[in-house]
Amino acid sequence: MENKFKNWLSSKYLKGNIKNPNIKIGDFTYYSGYYHKEEFEDICVRYLLGDGSTKNYKEIYGEDFLFDKLEIGKFCSIGSGASFLLAGNQGHNNKWISVYPFDSEIFPNAKDGFRRKGDTVIGNDVWIGTEAVIMPGVKIGDGAIIAARAVVSKDVEPYTIVGGNPGKVIKKRFSASDIEKLLEIKWWNWEIEQINEALPYICSDDIDGLYTFI
Structure with a gap:
């Protein structure tokens, strides 16, 4: 696979280079993706309607369907391989006996277990370390730092450093x-x-x- 980044020092501004209409990026936010070779939108954004494989999502779900969105503010720094998971629970309802999302064409009595968790919103001047995972619906405040490989499942207050799995507050900046x-x-x-x-x-x-x- 051809690496889309020249070396580990290279990075790319994201605004103006995003195709998915459900992603909004602020000025000067960049992605440094050398170690994972692919573009931000292709490897970092997961399960978000509106990508190349789901371009006809409005025809499928209708104009009134509430879509998850990914919003990232200005002057953010995103490390190689960071992941933003969208699409709520992706149909896996943990309150039911089975978490399996049954195909209604095969199982006509199946119920839709999908539950939204809302938009994922990253503030301004946020640093997200390499291979950090941001779970659906999380809000990260301005000036926060997310440590490498942290798994963030709860909102993060502004100017807070979070690390670990599950992500925990290390300190205020x-x-x-x-x-x-x-x-x-x-x-x-x-x-x-x-x-x-x-x-x-x-x-x-x-x-x-x-x-x-x-």
Whole structure:
């Protein structure tokens, strides 16, 4: 298989290069996929309607069907082989005696066990490590860090570091007051010129300096 990335230092911005209408990506978010060779949409996004194999999903499910969506904010860094699992429980209902999704053409009395878990939403300036797994319907706040190979099944608060399987909070990146300031100013929404001017603060731990700057 031809590697879509030149080397482990190479990465690709995702906005403008996504085909699935149910994926929304913010400015400057990138995927570094050298070790898994394939494009972000082909290997990282799993079970999401609207991909190449399910392009006629609206004809099958109708215009009013609630589709899962994957939304990723601005300035996010996504490591090689990270996975975003969609499609809720994928028809495996763990409250029933059997979790098997029976084919209704073979078993006409089968019930549909599918249950949505909602959109998966990743905030801004989030770092997702290599081979991390983000489960359906999870919300990850701005500035969070997801450790390599973490399995995230619960929402993650802003500026929180999560690792392990199941994913657990390791620590907050900053104090509560500093996090409040960062969420107030939302630097990722500034114009490029303003971000560039503020980079001496953004590329430091001087949160008060950045807050005073803006």
